[in-house]
Amino acid sequence: xxxxxxxxxxxxxxxxxxxxxxxxxxxxxxxxxxxxxxxxxxxxxxxxxxxxxxxxxxxxxxxxxxxxxxxxxxxxxxxxxxxxxxxxxxxxxxxxxxxxxxxxxxxxxxxxxxxxxxxxxxxxxxxxxxxxxxxxxxxxxxxxxxxxxxxxxxxxxxxxxxxxxxxxxxxxxxxxxxxxxxxxxxxxxxxxxxxxxxxxxxxxxxxxxxxxxxxxxxxxxxxxxxxxxxxxxxxxxxxxxxxxxxxxxxxxxxxxxxxxxxxxxxxxxxxxxxxxxxxxxxxxxxxxxxxxxxxxxxxxxxxxxxxxxxxxxxxxxxxxxxxxxxxxxxxxxxxxxxxxxxxxxxxxxxxxxxxxxxxxxxxxxxxxxxxxxxxxxxxxxxxxxxxxxxxxxxxxxxxxxxxxxxxxxxxxxxxxxxxxxxxxxxxxxxxxxxxxxxxxxxxxxxxxxxxxxxxxxxxxxxxxxxxxxxxxxxxxxxxxxxxxxxxxxxxxxxxxxxxxxxxxxxxxxxxxxxxxxxxxxxxxxxxxxxxxxxxxxxxxxxxxxxxxxxxxxxxxxxxxxxxxxxxxxxxxxxxx
Numbered sequence: 253x254x255x256x257x258x259x260x261x262x263x264x265x266x267x268x269x270x271x272x273x274x275x276x277x278x279x280x281x282x283x284x285x286x287x288x289x290x291x292x293x294x295x296x297x298x299x300x301x302x303x304x305x306x307x308x309x310x311x312x313x314x315x316x317x318x319x320x321x322x323x324x325x326x327x328x329x330x331x332x333x334x335x336x337x338x339x340x341x342x343x344x345x346x347x348x349x350x351x352x353x354x355x356x357x358x359x360x361x362x363x364x365x366x367x368x369x370x371x372x373x374x375x376x377x378x379x380x381x382x383x384x385x386x387x388x389x390x391x392x393x394x395x396x397x398x399x400x401x402x403x404x405x406x407x408x409x410x411x412x413x414x415x416x417x418x419x420x421x422x423x424x425x426x427x428x429x430x431x432x433x434x435x436x437x438x439x440x441x442x443x444x445x446x447x448x449x450x451x452x453x454x455x456x457x458x459x460x461x462x463x464x465x466x467x468x469x470x471x472x473x474x475x476x477x478x479x480x481x482x483x484x485x486x487x488x489x490x491x492x493x494x495x496x497x498x499x500x501x502x503x504x505x506x507x508x509x510x511x512x513x514x515x516x517x518x519x520x521x522x523x524x525x526x527x528x529x530x531x532x533x534x535x536x537x538x539x540x541x542x543x544x545x546x547x548x549x550x551x552x553x554x555x556x557x558x559x560x561x562x563x564x565x566x567x568x569x570x571x572x573x574x575x576x577x578x579x580x581x582x583x584x585x586x587x588x589x590x591x592x593x594x595x596x597x598x599x600x601x602x603x604x605x606x607x608x609x610x611x612x613x614x615x616x617x618x619x620x621x622x623x624x625x626x627x628x629x630x631x632x633x634x635x636x637x638x639x640x641x642x643x644x645x646x647x648x649x650x651x652x653x654x655x656x657x658x659x660x661x662x663x664x665x666x667x668x669x670x671x672x673x674x675x676x677x678x679x680x681x682x683x684x685x686x687x688x689x690x691x692x693x694x695x696x697x698x699x700x701x702x703x704x705x706x707x708x709x710x711x712x713x714x715x716x717x718x719x720x721x722x723x724x725x726x727x728x729x730x731x732x733x734x735x736x737x738x739x740x741x742x743x744x745x746x747x748x749x750x751x752x753x754x755x756x757x758x759x760x761x762x763x764x765x766x767x768x769x770x771x772x773x774x775x776x777x778x779x780x781x782x783x784x785x786x787x788x789x790x791x792x793x794x795x796x797x798x799x800x801x802x803x804x805x806x807x808x809x810x811x812x813x814x815x816x817x818x819x820x821x822x823x824x825x826x827x828x
Contacts, residue, residue, distance in 0.1 A: 255354065255355060255357065255358045255361075256306070257278070257281030257282045257285075258281075259278050259281075259282060259285060260274045260277055260278055260352075261274070262274050262275070272401065272402060273348070275289070275290065275398070275402055276345070276402045276403070277345065277348055277349065279336075279339070279402060279403075280339060280341060280345060280362060280366060281349075281362075282305070283305040283308060283309055283328075283332065283333065283336050284296070284298065284301060284302045284305035284306075286332060286335075286336050286339075287301075287305065287327065287328060287331075287332035287336075288301075290396075290398055290399055290402065291331070291332055291335070291392055291396065291399065292396065292398070293324070293327050293331075293332065295324060295327075295536075295537065296324060296327070296328070297534070297536055300323070300517075300533055300534055301324055301328055303526060304317065304319070304325075304328055304515075305328065307515060308328070308329065308333055308490070309365070311361065311364055311365070311488075313488040313489070313490060314488075314489055314511050314512050314513060315489070315490050315491070315512065315513050315515070316491045316502060316505055316512045316513070316514045316515070317329065317490070317491070317492050317515050318493065318494060318495065318502065318514070318515065318516040318517065318561040319492070319494075319517050319561075320494065320517065320518065320519040320533075320534075320538075320558065320559040320560070320561065321494055321558045321559060322537070322538070323517070323519070323533070323534050323538070324534075325492050325493075326385070326388075326454055326455075326492065329452060329454065329490060329492045330374060330385050330388075330452050330454045330492065331385070331388045331389060333452070333490070334372045334374065334389070334433075334434055334450075334452065335389060335392060336365075336366070337365060337366065337367065337370050337372060337450065338366075338367070338368055338370055338372075338406065338421055338433050338434075339366045339368075339403055339406070340366065340368050340403060340405050340406055340423075341362050341363055341366040341367075342405075345362070346359055346362070346363075349362065368405075368406050368421050368422075368423040368433070369423060369433075370433065370449050370450065371431040371432070371433065371435070371447070371448045371449050371450070371483070372433065372434050372435070372448060372449065372450045372451070372452065373431075373435050373436075373437070373446070373448040373450075373451045373452070373478075373481065374386070374434060374435065374436050374437075374451075374452045374454065375436075375437055375438070375439065375441070375451065375452070375453050375454070375456060375478070376436075376438055376439075376454050376455055376456065377438065377439055377455055377456055377457065377458040377460070377461070377471075378438040378439070378458075379436075379437060379438035379441060380438070381438065381455070382436035382437055382438050383416045383417070383436055385436060385454060386416060386417075386419065386434065386436045389419065389434055390414075390419075393407055393408060393414075393419075393421075405422065405423075406421040406422055406423060407421075407422060408420065408421055408422050409422050413432060416436070417435065417436055417437070418431070418432035418434070418435050418436075419432050419433055419434045419435075420432045420433050421433045431446060431447065431448060435448070439456055439470070439471055439474050440470070440474060443477060443478070443480065443481045446481050447481060447482070447483035448481055448482060448483060448487070449482075449483055449487055449488070450487060450488040450489070450490075451478060451481070451482070451487070451488070451489050451490070452490045452491075452492065453475065453478070453489075453490070453491045453492065453493075454492045454493065455492065455493045455494075456471050456474075456475065456491075456493065456501055457471055457493060457496045457500050457501050457502075458496075461496065461500070462496040462497055462500070465499075468497075468499065468500060468501075471501055472501055472504050475501055475504075491505070491512070494557060494558050494561060495557040495558075495561045495562065495563045496557055496563075497557065497563055498563045498564070500563070502514075502563075503563060516561050517533055517561065518533070518559070518560045518561055518562065518774075519532060519533060519534070519538055519543055519559040519560060520532060520533075520540075520543060520559075520560060520770050520771075520774060521533055522771070522774070522786065523561070528684060529661070529683060529684070529771050529774075529786070530683075530770045530771035530774075540768055540770060541768075543559065543770070544767050544768065544770070546559065547559075547773070548767075551573065552573045552773075552777035552778075553573075553777075555777075556774075556777055556778050560774060560778075562774075562778050564777075564778045564780065570751075570752060570755060570779050570780060571754075571755060571758055571776050571777070571779055572758075572759070573777060575755075575758040575759050575761070576758060576763075576765060576773075576776060577627070577628070577630065577761050577763065577764045577765070578627075578628040578764065578765060578766065578767055579625045579626060579627050579628065579677060579764040579765070579766060580625070580626050580628070580766065580767075581623075581624075581625055581626075581640070581679075581766065623639060623640045623641065624637045624638065624639050624640070625637060625638050625639075625640060625677060625764075627764065638670060640668065640679075642670060643668030643669060643670055643677060643679075644668065644669045644670075644671060645666060645667070645668050645669075645679065645702050645703075645704060646666070646667055646669070646704075646707075646708060646796065646799040646800075647664065647665070647666045647695075647698060647699060647702065647704050647706075647707040647708065648664070648665050648667070648707070648708045648709075648738070648792050648793075648795050648796050648799065649662075649663075649664050649691075649695055649707050649708070649709045649718075649792075650662070650663045650664075650710060650788065650791060650792040650795060651688070651691060651709075651710070651718065652685060652788075661683045661684050661685045661786065661788045662682075662683065662684060662685070662686065662688075662690075662691045662694075662788075663681070663682070663683040663788040663789050663791070663792040664680075664681065664682045664683070664691075664694055664695060664698055664792070665678060665680065665681045665682075665789065665792045665793055665796065666678075666679045666680040666681070666698055666702050666704075667679060667793070667796050667799070667800075669800050674762060675762055675763075675764060676757065676762055676763045676764065676796075676800065677763075677764045677765075678763065678764070678765045678766070678769060678772060678793070679702065680698055680701065680702065681769060681771060681772055681789055681792075682694050682698065683771055683788045683789050683792075688718065688721060689721070691718075692718065692721040692722070692725065695707060695733075696725060696733065699733055704733075705732065705733065705734060706733065706734040706735070706736055707733065707734075707735065707736070708735075708736045708737075708738050708795065708796075708798070708799050709735050709736070709737065709738060710737075710738045710740050710795070718735075722735060736799075738795050738798055739798060747787070747791050747794075750791060750794030750795065751779065751787060751790045751791060751793075751794045753794060753797065754790070754793060754794060754797075771789055772789045772790075772793075775787050775788075775789050775790045776790065
């Protein structure tokens with residue numbers, strides 16, 4: 253619909269008749285209002301579920317919706333939507349909407365979408381699951397006083413059929429067919445002599461189908477049979493569910509039924525223009541901490557399907573889940589039960605080889621004892637905490653050469669290398685598809701955060717896109733953020749080669765990341781040689797090996813020795 257309902261304010265005087273009529277009109281005009289305020293589904297939020305409701309408000313609905321588990325998809329699509337379809341739209345409702353200047357097109361839409369004689373078939377994986385969905389509808393017709401008061405003319409009476417398999421709302425028009433307003437069956441249920449106007453397939457695929465190719469094939473074949481149960485060409489078919497594998501029902505629809513509009517959402521964003529990567533789409537209930545706990549419990553494979561809606565073949569994944577190592581960043585006194593004061597001092601002195609701005613050396617000494625990285629123990633291996641100041645920090649910038657358009661994003665990462673152990677820490681990251689001004693703003697911000705005076709950049713990108721930005725900001729801010737060139741391989745498979753080269757480092761436990769670095773973890777766990785998934789952060793990390801190999805440890809050691817002599821007043825054994 254090109255026209256949308258504007259929510260009516262409730263009467264200021266609180267008149268009950270006028271209030272109820274305004275509530276009724278709002279419920280008829282808006283699926284989101286009906287679900288949240290009439291059916292009292294208070295957990296719904298407009299920034300996510302309001303968008304989904306708008307998409308469902310369509311006459312020509314051939315729609316596959318993938319929402320993460322527990323993100324209210326059944327509440328919207330299988331509980332609220334079929335009841336909304338069955339609401340009455342009478343002459344008084346039409347007159348009121350016309351008085352509000354709604355068009356003839358809108359009135360035709362209201363008459364089509366709302367019809368107590370509508371026949372909706374609701375299918376689930378098993379018959380008992382379908383009946384449970386029916387009980388969610390029961391509670392509104394039997395014990396929701398607001399709904400009963402607003403739409404009393406369809407509340408079933410003693411003459412109405414109302415059981416687990418079929419539910420008929422009350423209406424006065426002649427009703428020749430035997431199907432109910434809402435019928436419920438499981439996969440494999442008989443379809444002979446059944447004809448429906450609208451269908452909702454809610455989680456047809458479950459654990460049994462995911463574990464068995466035979467069961468999955470039977471589920472897909474049953475979906476094909478449903479086409480014969482529609483009464484005429486002007487019908488609605490809605491499929492709701494998560495991903496269970498590459499060859500699940502949703503995968504089959506992607507490959508074989510181009511008529512379906514497919515909308516996919518990931519719990520951690522990056523799925524569409526509405527949701528930025530790494531940010532929860534339903535933070536009211538699923539913040540980063542809760543999602544990371546679910547990932548730890550379920551494992552990356554199940555989590556990728558159930559919460560990210562990313563189908564992955566296990567045999568195609570390059571990086572193993574057990575390879576990734578974790579650290580945490582915190583504040584507190586640096587504990588050194590094993591490392592001596594002399595060793596700690598040496599580490600701190602090595603860190604001072606970087607060209608800090610005036611006054612930063614003392615600040616570093618003052619704060620190094622408090623800024624530490626702690627390692628998660630694994631298989632009995634306990635790694636000593638390390639101060640951030642002991643790490644050699646480098647920043648890599650990988651611009652998206654198509655600008656802010658397309659799926660590829662600008663990417664920035666900051667890594668820290670411990671020269672004594674060759675362990676590598678992913679300290680910071682940023683990846684978004686934004687204009688170059690935003691990219692440069694984040695480059696300077698991250699340089700300030702990590703006290704960097706240079707960053708590494710792909711040579712071609714530096715010349716073509718960012719040279720002006722760098723020179724201008726350096727001049728205006730009277731500072732120097734130097735660019736160091738990355739070597740660029742323009743071969744056909746250069747990106748995959750770069751990323752694959754990280755595998756030995758991960759396998760050897762050399763790379764440590766934080767559990768809250770969701771954008772990186774999402775790419776890591778589903779990485780395969782495919783263009784279906786974004787790999788901007790992994791690609792950026794693939795460039796980082798050039799910065800690590802460029803470290804001149806001998807030069808730093810000499811400088812550290814010179815600084816030590818200057819600070820302590822002592823010289824070497826030869827007096828130099």
